[in-house]
Amino acid sequence: MSTPSGLSRRRFLQTSGALVIGFYVAPRSGLAAMQAPAAPALPDPNAFLRIGEDESVTVILAHSEMGQGVWTALPMLVAEELGCDWAKVRAEEAPAAPVYAHPAFGMQMTGGSSSTYSELDRYRYAGAVAREMLIQAAAEQWKVDPSACRAEAGFVVSGDKRLSFGKLAAAAQKRTPPATVKLKDPKDWKIAGRPTKRLDSPEKVTGQAQFGMDVRLPGMLTALVARAPIFGGTVKGFRAEKAKAVPGVKAVVQVPSGVAVVGEHFWAAKLGRDALEIDWDPGPGADLDTQRLREEFRAAAGTPGTKAAAAGDVDAALKSAAKTVEAEYEVPYLAHAPMEPLNCTVRIGADGAEVWTGTQFQTMDQTVTAKIAGLKPEQVKIHTMFLGGGFGRRATPTSDFVSEAVQVAKAAGGAAPIKVVWTREDDIHGGYYRPMYVHRLRVGLGADGKPVAWRQTIVGQSILEGTPFAPMMIKNGIDDTSVEGVADSPYVKGTASHLVDLHSPKKTIPVLWLRSVGHSHTAFVMETFVDDLARAAGQEPLEYRRRLLSEHPRHLGVLNLAAEKAGWGRPLSGGRARGLAVHESFGSWMAQVAEVSVASGRVRVHRVVCAVDCGICVNPAGVRAQVEGAVAFGLSAALHGELTFKDGRVQQSNFHDYPLLRLNEMPEVEVHIVPSSEKAGGIGEPGVPPVAPAVANAIFAATGQRLRRLPFRLA
Numbered sequence: 001m002s003t004p005s006g007l008s009r010r011r012f013l014q015t016s017g018a019l020v021i022g023f024y025v026a027p028r029s030g031l032a033a034m035q036a037p038a039a040p041a042l043p044d045p046n047a048f049l050r051i052g053e054d055e056s057v058t059v060i061l062a063h064s065e066m067g068q069g070v071w072t073a074l075p076m077l078v079a080e081e082l083g084c085d086w087a088k089v090r091a092e093e094a095p096a097a098p099v100y101a102h103p104a105f106g107m108q109m110t111g112g113s114s115s116t117y118s119e120l121d122r123y124r125y126a127g128a129v130a131r132e133m134l135i136q137a138a139a140e141q142w143k144v145d146p147s148a149c150r151a152e153a154g155f156v157v158s159g160d161k162r163l164s165f166g167k168l169a170a171a172a173q174k175r176t177p178p179a180t181v182k183l184k185d186p187k188d189w190k191i192a193g194r195p196t197k198r199l200d201s202p203e204k205v206t207g208q209a210q211f212g213m214d215v216r217l218p219g220m221l222t223a224l225v226a227r228a229p230i231f232g233g234t235v236k237g238f239r240a241e242k243a244k245a246v247p248g249v250k251a252v253v254q255v256p257s258g259v260a261v262v263g264e265h266f267w268a269a270k271l272g273r274d275a276l277e278i279d280w281d282p283g284p285g286a287d288l289d290t291q292r293l294r295e296e297f298r299a300a301a302g303t304p305g306t307k308a309a310a311a312g313d314v315d316a317a318l319k320s321a322a323k324t325v326e327a328e329y330e331v332p333y334l335a336h337a338p339m340e341p342l343n344c345t346v347r348i349g350a351d352g353a354e355v356w357t358g359t360q361f362q363t364m365d366q367t368v369t370a371k372i373a374g375l376k377p378e379q380v381k382i383h384t385m386f387l388g389g390g391f392g393r394r395a396t397p398t399s400d401f402v403s404e405a406v407q408v409a410k411a412a413g414g415a416a417p418i419k420v421v422w423t424r425e426d427d428i429h430g431g432y433y434r435p436m437y438v439h440r441l442r443v444g445l446g447a448d449g450k451p452v453a454w455r456q457t458i459v460g461q462s463i464l465e466g467t468p469f470a471p472m473m474i475k476n477g478i479d480d481t482s483v484e485g486v487a488d489s490p491y492v493k494g495t496a497s498h499l500v501d502l503h504s505p506k507k508t509i510p511v512l513w514l515r516s517v518g519h520s521h522t523a524f525v526m527e528t529f530v531d532d533l534a535r536a537a538g539q540e541p542l543e544y545r546r547r548l549l550s551e552h553p554r555h556l557g558v559l560n561l562a563a564e565k566a567g568w569g570r571p572l573s574g575g576r577a578r579g580l581a582v583h584e585s586f587g588s589w590m591a592q593v594a595e596v597s598v599a600s601g602r603v604r605v606h607r608v609v610c611a612v613d614c615g616i617c618v619n620p621a622g623v624r625a626q627v628e629g630a631v632a633f634g635l636s637a638a639l640h641g642e643l644t645f646k647d648g649r650v651q652q653s654n655f656h657d658y659p660l661l662r663l664n665e666m667p668e669v670e671v672h673i674v675p676s677s678e679k680a681g682g683i684g685e686p687g688v689p690p691v692a693p694a695v696a697n698a699i700f701a702a703t704g705q706r707l708r709r710l711p712f713r714l715a
Contacts, residue, residue, distance in 0.1 A: 049078055049126045051134075055154060055166035057082065058090045059123070062100035062108055063115040064360055065093070065200055066387035066394070067629070068684040069622035070115045072198045074123050076618055080192040081127030081184060083151030084165060091199055096362035096382035105469075107363035111395050111513070113586040113682025116618055120680050121183070128181040130172075137172040138163050186616055186677060195621035200386070212358040212385045215345045219416045221250060223408050224269040224423070226276050227258040230648035231431060232283035232508040235259060242275040252276070253411035257400075260408045266421060282648060285508035290644040293436060294330065296505070297459040301328065301440035305457055305501035306477040309487035312497030317453030321444025325536045327529055328441075329708045331521040333643040334434035335658060336514055340388020341427045344405035347417035352379040354417075357402060358387035360395035368399040372406045391633070392513040396432055397467035425653045433643060434514035435461040437482075439525045443495075449537025450548065451491065454498040458483060460521075461511045462504040478502055481513065485522030485585065485689065490552050491530060509645075515633055516688035519585040523689030524638075524696070524710065527581035531697045532706065541697065542568055542580060554613050555582055557674055558591035561611035565672050566593035575599065576606060579697025581690035587681030588614040589674075592631075592690040595667075596698035601714045605635060605667040605695055613674040614681045623683050624671040630687025631669050636661040638692040642711050 050058040059075040071091040079089050094100045100108040103118050131151045138156035139146040141163070149158040154165050186193060203209035228234060238259050240252035248268025253260050259276060263269035318324060344357040346369070353373045359365050362382050370377045387394060394401075405420035412418055422430060437460035444453035462479040464470045473480050478487075479502070486492060487500045514520060534544035542563055549555040559582045563569075568578060575597045582591040595607040608631050617623055640659045644651045652658040696707050705715060 049082070049130050051130065051165050051169045051172075053166045053169055055085070055088050055164055056090055057084045057088050057165070058092055060092045060094045062094045062102075063119070064110040064358070064362075064384055064387055064390070065091075066110065066358070066360070066390040068115070068626060069198055069619060070110075071200045072196060073116045073618045073622055074119060075199065076192045076196060077120065077123040078127035080189055081124045082131050083153070085154035086191055086196075088154060089199065093384040096366040096380070096384075097378075098363075101363070107361070109363065109395060110360045110390075111392065113588075113684040113686065117587060117615070117680035117682060120616070120618075124183050125181065128183055129177050132178045132181050133172040133175045134165055134168050136175050137168045141171065192618050193616075193620070196619050197621070204386075209386050211340055211388045212343045212345070212356060213340055213388065213421070215356045215385065215419060217345065217347065217417045220345065221262050221264060221412070221414075221416050221418050222266045222269050223260045223262040223405075223412075223418050223420045224266075224273045224426075225255065225258045225260045225404060225408065225420060226273050226278055227426070227430065228280055228283070229429070230280070230282045230285045230288070231510060232285040234281045234283060236279040236281045238279065239277040242277065243272040246272040246275055248272075251412050253408065255404065255407040255411055257404045257407070260411065260420070262408070262412050262418060269421075270423070283508070286648040288507070288509065288645040288648045290332075290646070293507075293645070294438075297330075297436065297438040298328070300459045300503045300505065301438050301457045303503075305459075305503040307499065308458075308478045308483040308502050309492060309498060309500040312453075314453050314455050314497045314499045317497035318442065318444045318455065321452055322447045323445045323536055324442060325445065325529075325532055326442045327532065327708060329439040329525045329528075331437050331524065331710045332641070333436045333509065333511075334514055334520075334637055334641045335428050335643055335652075336389075336391040336393035336432070337428065337655075337658065337660060338387075338389025338391060338393060341424055342393070342401040342422040342430070343419060344402050345417055345419040346405045346409040348373050348406070348409050349415070352381065353406070354381045354383065355402060355406070356383040356385060357405075358385045358390070358394055359402065360387070360390050360392070361397075361399060364397065364399045365402045368403045369406050372403060372410060391515040392517075393432060396512060397469070400432070424655070428643075428653055428658055429650045431510040432512035433509065434520060435463065435509075435511040437521045439521075441525070441529055443529070443533060445533065445537055449533075449539055449544070451495040451533065452497065454492050454495040454500075456486060456492070456500045457503070458486065458500070459503040459505065461507055461509065463511050463513055463517075465504065465506075477504075479504060481518040483522070484518040485583065486526060489522075489526055490555065491526060491548055494548060494551075515630075516585060516685040519583065519685070519689040520637070523581065523583040523585070524692040527583060527690065527693030528696045528706070528708065531579070531693075531700065545580075545582065549582070554589045554678075555584065555591075558582060558589045558611040558613050561672055561674060562591035562593050562609050565611065565670060566595070566607075566609035568593060575702070577698050577702035579694045579699070579701055581693035581697065583686075583689045585682075585686045585689055587679070588612060588683060588686040589681075590627075590686045590690050592694040594691070594694040594698045596695055596702060598699060598702050598714065603639060603695070603699060603712055603714070605639075605665070607668045607670070608691070608694070609670045609672070610687065611672045611674065612683070612686065613676055613678075614683050614686070615676050615678040616680040617673055617676070618680070620673055623673055626683045627671045627687040628669045630685070631691055632661050632666060634688040634691025635665070635667075635695070638695055638711060639665070640711050
């Protein structure tokens with residue numbers, strides 16, 4: 001929704017002819033703030049609920065829809081408190097503006113599995129405020145006390161009198177919003193908490209949904225950029241004659257990221273780029289080599305790092321331990337590889353600019369665009385399209401793919417809008433990867449088999465260093481995302497003497513969060529190593545975890561549920577074996593049991609049984625879908641995902657050598673949700689971390705091979 005030129009927000013609220021409810025999201029800092037946002041208030045609206053005279057209920061959302069279901073979950077919260085007809089509910093993406101800032105991060109963004117639980121009370125609050133204003137309007141018209149009225153199914157009802165929300169909207173919007181409202185007890189929910197079909201499904205099924213790649217504007221040109229084949233490389237010079245000779249090529253321009261070829265359509269730009277002759281200065285990254293990185297990281301893992309968590313005297317406890325267990329783990333660089341490659345369309349005018357893209361970081365994109373174009377942020381309009389996958393790649397602190405498109409549009413100098421498209425190869429080679437990590441562990445066990453000393457060193461690049469998030473999330477030299485799932489693990493914290501330390505080597509390889517962030521590697525290490533500890537202690541893996549997690553009821557709750565539903569302990573036929581894992585991340589607890597067989601050196605995952613405790617569950621259908629997708633995502637990394645470097649270059653290029661999970665590899669997935677009235681947690685990412693360790697533990701049960709490197713490679 002945009003405010004008409006010359007019309008103030010106050011005047012708009014007074015004269016819109018429909019009920020518009022604003023609710024305030026106060027910027028706060030820190031992950032703790034995101035877990036427990038402040039109580040909502042009304043003064044400065046930053047999202048809107050709109051009730052039209054046509055009975056429609058439109059919820060304008062500050063978060064991007066990238067398949068995680070916020071277009072449905074958040075409107076469900078509004079609809080529940082409002083008491084409207086769910087069939088009348090619609091959703092719209094909000095424009096980029098400071099008032100849509102995330103309650104924890106102070107900027108408009110989508111990530112960290114935080115959209116639903118960070119907005120849970122505020123969206124309910126918006127619906128409740130609207131409900132009370134509609135009731136007040138009806139009560140005034142009927143000359144009855146508001147307490148004699150109720151809202152249900154899109155009507156305000158009192159005795160035998162009924163008025164629809166649409167007919168009350170104009171009168172209700174003139175009312176003063178109440179200072180306080182009462183929210184429903186979740187046990188009384190009729191819409192929220194029940195499996196609900198997604199609002200965006202019809203558009204996506206019929207092909208009407210508009211993703212960034214679908215943008216078509218009059219006179220639009222398409223551009224592709226030739227980027228340095230080595231990270232940190234720069235253009236020394238280029239010859240454009242052959243490119244310009246390609247039919248349909250309109251311009252060849254140099255931009256900070258490389259050389260752009262602008263054409264009438266994609267193929268003209270593609271063939272023109274292929275014809276470019278560029279001399280590159282490879283820069284300092286020309287000697288990047290995965291094997292050398294591996295050796296360097298392993299060497300660092302043998303030296304003391306920066307302390308992330310420490311208690312007791314680890315060395316003394318190790319010396320007195322009844323038994324010690326040691327291991328080293330390695331996980332590779334990973335690309336996000338969304339189905340929709342990166343793209344961005346830009347139009348720059350004399351008085352402003354417009355950007356069409358699937359983005360997770362509207363505020364960053366708006367700010368960067370304004371700076372490049374010489375505009376004020378409020379002169380930049382961001383059109384948030386549906387995202388064909390994000391997984392963190394469309395949330396870069398540099399707004400790399402957006403800023404590049406703005407640079408191309410500016411350098412081209414014309415009035416025509418320009419769409420910059422990344423090919424799949426560009427996407428795989430283009431950087432911002434999940435970092436490679438090495439873990440080294442040495443744990444001492446007591447006579448009862450429980451850990452008495454825990455020493456763990458982690459080596460891997462920081463994804464936060466140099467970003468706006470560093471001051472908030474790097475403390476005393478520790479990038480929290482590198483050690484999450486270890487430094488705060490109940491296994492580590494439950495060991496009296498423990499030490500977790502970190503090395504964060506600096507490399508030219510650009511790195512970034514990927515779905516489940518640090519938990520994508522730490523859960524694999526922790527849950528496979530705990531299986532090894534159980535074996536060293538002579539105890540069964542499930543019972544061993546129950547002992548170590550005896551004071552962690554939510555871990556135990558999902559662990560026991562997954563084990564029960566999977567038939568843990570019952571024999572399997574067909575050469576299958578089971579493995580399990582349990583992990584907490586993003587405020588939710590997840591346990592998984594994988595059934596696996598191994599034949600001719602090939603791992604086949606047949607079934608994954610999941611139990612999730614995400615606190616208050618808004619849309620069980622959405623939760624199940626997200627966990628199913630997370631299993632597929634996690635298996636892609638566990639079975640296939642690996643980026644390697646040779647002579648400074650990424651060796652993979654497309655899905656033939658960087659494969660994702662295929663349909664014939666997808667296991668049967670069962671998802672069981674723990675009923676809970678606890679605070680809501682995230683759900684888009686918690687299903688990823690337990691996948692790899694559950695499968696690895698099943699492989700060990702089937703073959704006796706302990707795999708400590710991803711992706712899995714059997715001997």
